[in-house]
Amino acid sequence: MAEPSPVRCAVIGTKNIAAQHIPVLQALPEAEVAALCDIDPEAVEETSRRFGVAQTFTSLEELEAWGEFDAVYVLVSVLAVAEVAERFIRAGIPTFLEKPPGLYSSDTERLAEAVRETGTTAMVGLNRRFYSCLQAGREALLDTGDVVSVTVHADEVGTTHWEGPKFPPEVAMRWAYANSIHALDLLRYLGGDVANVTSLVRRRGLPKPDSFSALLEYESGAVGRAISEHFGPKGTGHFYEARTQRAVLTSRSGLSSCVLEARGREPVEFGLTGLDRRLKPGFPGESRAFLRAVQAGEAVSFPAPTLDDAVRTMKMIDGITGAEEWAPKPTS
Template sequence: MKVGCVGLGDIAVKAYLPVLTALPDVELHLTTRTPATLATVADRHHVPPARRHPDLESLIAAGIDAAFVHASTAAHPELVARLLEAGVPTYTDKPLAYELADSTRLVELAERTGSGLAVGFNRRHAPAYAQCAQQPRDLILMQKNRVGLPQTPRLLVLDDFIHVVDTLRFLAPGAIDQVTVRARTEGGLVHHVVLQLGGDGFTAVGVMNRLSGSTEEVLEVAGRDSKRQVLNLADVVDHKGQPTTRRRGDWVPVARQRGIEQAVLAFLGAVSAGTAPSARDALATHELCERIVLAIGENTA
């Protein structure tokens, strides 16, 4: 399978290329707008000159079967649209776009062309989180905190908090019919945001504090006198009477721990089977994020 990688920044180099280059049936093609970066990354991964492309049109002309887009979010609408129009199944980092109208247009384009589109919500595939979907989940709590990083509402929500939003949606055991947003802002920058989702018999709460004392991610699901806690996508603590801790194995790759390897394999497996991946559910996460951005804006006003 010929697979193209568009954009060779940190997320591509650290997370996705190690997975793609380890797959024996993948013929990897690379493109980025910076020639020096293209040469350096291609040399490191032993990608021959014939599979190094100066632009997207050259990549498409190579007859790729699928593409991974790891360019800047601002470039997603143009790059993803061109790939879909060319009939190339495409996997792109989250978010699809900063504006909901652009995200909607891309999902509709994928459905219209039948090309297939997937969004990189890797936490759905992370083993510790995926296992939580099998737990009783009357109450779901998730925190994703940073140190010294207040940010404008749209960038904070679409670049980072979106992972919390999507994880809560993924783990919600039923339809969500209540949405509440609270935030603290100062000078147009968000210091923290709290999202509460509710449905029949469950509550899900997501928190992001950009002025926290540490960088951390904590997920808890609880119900029926049991609780499971996941720390930084690695360590799992089960509480049922006495707590028991299960730590990530020393040799487990980070890409597997964070669900990136599984997301890649799921996408390529669907493409190989001739099944067009759908981003329709991912769009629902983007729609909820837009509600959060607007709610923060109202709070700021």
């Protein structure tokens, strides 16, 4: 059977994280980077030169009028993701969205609704699920039985996002959604859907709640523990541990390896493999999942996060942080 044609991708938002996604798309046979679009002409020009992509646009309208693309990668500033993505989802154009899809669960629900109404293929970039070491480690863990507990630390260096110039205050307030979501989402990747969350929320190092300690009850009956403190020194960060009755899987070196220790067996270490070794880990796997779904004209499937899946992760984070109380969506 003939190979399907590469998916012609328009990359929207061409700065920081785009410089990690573009080399991945250029390395995958399933993709072609057809065009770049950014409202900042300098950003788009520099990225065009750096990655040799000639077709550029400085507005969504120009990009849409050109129209020679099959899918979009929405890699714009946090507060712009939901609006830009909804426009393309509603137009029926397969859409990859960087996280967080919306800064509020209600925004992500709106996007999920747009996908339900249109049937457009869409996927959220919760890329830790695609770390090759974690995928292999999770499979080996599940071979030892059902998961009975998951512990995740999603700690952050508080001052960089709070004091630095890059993030608007609204994003800094909801940093658990803007960044800690990467690790917190692993609670669901490793343990499944969550039925109940009980949390203690404190204010410690920042002038907002920044210490979250939660107990989770999974629908399976397993338990979860989520810890997220946003005032750590550099070098502390994201970590997971998942247990069956016979084994424990623990992340190492940031998240770039993990170790399975099972009763009566030598420990087994899982490292990054394939393109994860030279490109941003998780990005090759997540893009392959998205692009193959686009080629097949289907929705993405587990572990690829759909918008509905992202809503469930964000609602779990609502329970962990209580942020709907202290940082609700401003009424316009």
